[in-house]
Amino acid sequence: MVPWSNSVCSSTFLSTRFIWPLRKIMSEKRGGYAFRRRGVSTSRRLEDSRNPRYVLPEYSRDIPGKELFESQDIRPEEGSKELRGTWDDLRKLLLRIDGQRYPAYKDLYGGWKHSSFFLAVENIQSDPFAPPSRFRVLIPREIAGFPEQTYSSKAREVALRDFITRKFWASCHGLHLDKAAPNKGWGSSKGANLNIDKPKQHILERSSCVFTEKFVEVRFTVALPARGRTIEGVRAKEILIDGLPQVVLSSCLMDSLDYDELLDHLKLAEDQEFLRNTLKSMKLVGFVADGAILPRKSGASDEPLSTSDVVTFESPASMRVSIQLPNHGTITGMGIPEGISLIVGGGFHGKSTLLQALEVGVYNHIRGDGREFVCVDPNTTKIRAEDGRAVTSVDISSFIKNLPFGKDTRSFSTEDASGSTSQAANIMESIEAGATTLLVDEDTCATNFMIRDRRMQALVSKDKEPITPFISRIRDMYERHGISTILVIGGSGDYFDVCDTVILMDSYRPYDVTKRAKEITVELPSMAVERENKGSDMFMLPCQRAPIPASLEGARRGGRGRIRATGLYSIEFGSEEIELDAVEQLVDPSQTRAVADILDMMLDTGLINGKRIIGELLDAVEEMINQKGLDCIAPGRTIVGNYARPRRLELAAALNRLRGLQVTQKRVNSKTTT
Structure with missing residues (x-):
């Protein structure tokens, strides 16, 4: 047994067990974690010359040939900045490191040249259990061959990148490259799956595929395969050397894609964007096309309901409008006008289904989704109560005043908001951020925030009630500030007094019942609206x-x-x-x-x-x-x-x-x- 008095042993023991861990902890507290994560300290600033390492990255890092990996935009700690070799050199490297310990995968850092594209190795995972390694391929635009008309507008460019991403994923899936080896224990095979950020029903601007001046760039991940912590180089070769070129050449080159399918995808996105941006000039805040399929397959799926008895949307004749689109010609559907619109009807007749379709009408959708031409004002937001949320210095005084103990609602803060205060804060925060149309469903609202009926007003006088209900502000919000509201309501007809349009959903079909609703307000007066419409009692925009x-x-x-x-x-x-x-x-x-x-x-x-x-x-x-x-x-x-x-x-x-x-x-x- 070596005595503890041995100076070398003691020094080694102390360094290993105490000093280095202590340094690690201290580095975390000094921002060491942030430095390792971001490549900069936590005090970096946009224009701080003392910290030149942080530069907002360019949209692309595309430099042809060898220069691609000599660019200063490549982080030094991510490996060699040189073009490492050819595709055959990469194959030999993967076979050479077969059976070595996992850190040998770091030899992949750098760039590798295929006959049709470059492969850039951006990040290598530290072990088989870490997040997968990050790669990107860069295809010269002359090889990719996409004509200018496929990216002639912003909407088309976003849709083109979305289309390539979908095809890349589909190719991975078709070749079974996206399936990881089943983890059966420490010593079993792990990883071996190639994946890309998979799009869903919506066409969103993504970073998975970008177009630069000279390249089409696609970013993806690979869980580099191992058995335990031993590299499986042969399996890695099958993914990168054999599988990846098939995926790239089948999904990223115009010659490999169905041009008609691509053009349809681009035109569809372009027309949806045009429709959404046209609504304001038509004094509309929403549009639902005739023939739209609004119900979804299930609560866990955003795909359309595909049963034979699905009811397609058909606009009421009095609300039907026609819109001329750049690519799809004239379409018809229900136009929802600016102002206050109610969606009413019995339970399970499609009120919330219509509102949920309008919620995602701020996004473009793929062909076959059913909601392709369901569009709303781009600045539409969904409002609901949110018990327990934190609120910080929000002016909710237009809705809530005179709280107990003199709490100031012009700068309201809480760590545990109630239903009414949270809903008031959600409205004011959304308007502060630029919302111009609110979507509201009574099922997710605070009842005392939405309305106070005549009997409750008689029992609890106005000076004892701090809440001015939404029904008393909704008209001011539109008439004075141009903020429209689409409200689903099935339990109170008091909103008939303040609305402009009433849509009745009956067996998933809409009917315009505005005239009848207004007649009812005369036959059965409500007296639920508490508003003076003058001075400080009017709705005010938030601080x-x-x-x-x-x-x-x-x-x-x-x-x-x-x-x-x-x-x-x-x-x-x-x-x-x-x-x-x-x-x-x-x-x-x-x-x-x-x-x-x-x-x-x-x-x-x-x-x-x-x-x-x-x-x-x-x-x-x-x-x-x-x-x-x-x-x-x-x-x-x-x-x-x-x-x-x-x-x-x-x-x-x-x-x-x-x-x-x-x-x-x-x-x-x-x-x-x-």
């Missing part, structure tokens, strides 16, 4: 707020120091979890990933500086993405292939739900829209 960066920085440094999406409706933000279950217009986890990294980027680059109000932050982010693409939000200049672009409204919703957020109220904008 603008500027987030304080120190409050976000404090949350980010807590916990494990991570900012990442953990699901469609959840973001880990340091020590806090941002819960987005009530943000129903998030439709893809890749949007949530983008939201998480945008929050991180806004803090790192100094966009959040305590002076910019939320609207200005959202404008700045949209401008950055418009100019540079989604790459500009990636941490540490990495290349991320699984982003989908979120709307500004969902980004604002995530920021507003961060517990611990602090803001400064800047000013009140009471501008009236006529």
Whole structure:
């Protein structure tokens, strides 16, 4: 036995067991984790010359031939910057490292030249259990061969990238390359699957495929195969050397694709975008095409119901409008006018189904979805009650005043909002972020926020009730500020007094019953509307707020120091979890990933500086993405292939739900829209 007094042994023991772990812990507290994750310290700033390593990445990193891997845009710690060799050289390397320990996979770093494309190895996973390795292929545009008319507009370009991504995934699936080896224990085979961020029913702007000046670039992942921690080089060769070229050549070259199918995809997206942007000039906030299929297959599937007895949509004659599209000619359907529209009817007759279709009408859809021409105002948002959410300095005084103990509702904050205060905050935050049309379903609302009937008014006088119900503000919101509302309601006819349009759903078919609803208001007076329509009793736009960066920085440094999406409706933000279950217009986890990294980027680059109000932050982010693409939000200049672009409204919703957020109220904008 070696005595503990041995100086060498003692030094080694202390260094191994105590000193190095202590240094690791201390580095985490000094921002070491952020440095390793982002390639920069947590104090990086957009224009900080003291930190030149952080530069907002260009939309592309495409440089032909050998120069591709000599660009300064490639991070030094990601391996060799040189073109490593040919496709045959890569094959030999994979066979050479067969049977070696897993870290030998890092020899793949760099670039490899196929006869038709370049393969760039961006990140190698640390072990078989880590997230898969990141790759990208770059096909010269002259080889890809896509004609200019396939990307002649922004809508077409986004749809083209979406189409290539879908075909890439379909090719992987058809060749069974997307199936990982079953994990049967430590020593069993693992990984061996090639995947790309799979699109769903919606056509979203993604980072999985980008078009640059010289290249078509496709980003994907490979779980590099191993048995235990021993490299299976032969299986890796089958994926990268044999399988990948088949996938690329069948999905990324115009000559390999069905041109008519591609053109139909592009024209469909372009027409949906045109329709959505045409609504305002027609004084509409929504449109549902005749023949649309609104019901979904199930609560867990966004695919259309395909049974033989499905009821297709048919517009009421009095609400039918015709719209001339650039590619599909004239289509007809139900136009929902600006103002206040009610969707009424008995239970299970399709009220909520129609509203749910309108919710996702802010996105373009693929052929066969059934909702291809269901479109709404681009700035439409869904509103609901959200018990328990955090609220930070939101002016909800238009709805709630005179709380017990003199709590100020002009700057209302709480860590545990009630149904009514959360719904009021959701409305005001959405308007602050730019919403111009609200979608509301009574099933997910706070009853006391929506209405106070005549009997309750008689029992509880107005001076004892702090809530001014939504029914008393909805008219002001439209007439003074141009904010329209589409409301599903089946339990109260009091809203007939304040609405412009009433749509009755009967056995999934819509009927215009506006005239009859107005007759009922005369026959059966309600007296539920409590509004004076003058002075301070009118609906006022919310105060603008500027987030304080120190409050976000404090949350980010807590916990494990991570900012990442953990699901469609959840973001880990340091020590806090941002819960987005009530943000129903998030439709893809890749949007949530983008939201998480945008929050991180806004803090790192100094966009959040305590002076910019939320609207200005959202404008700045949209401008950055418009100019540079989604790459500009990636941490540490990495290349991320699984982003989908979120709307500004969902980004604002995530920021507003961060517990611990602090803001400064800047000013009140009471501008009236006529």
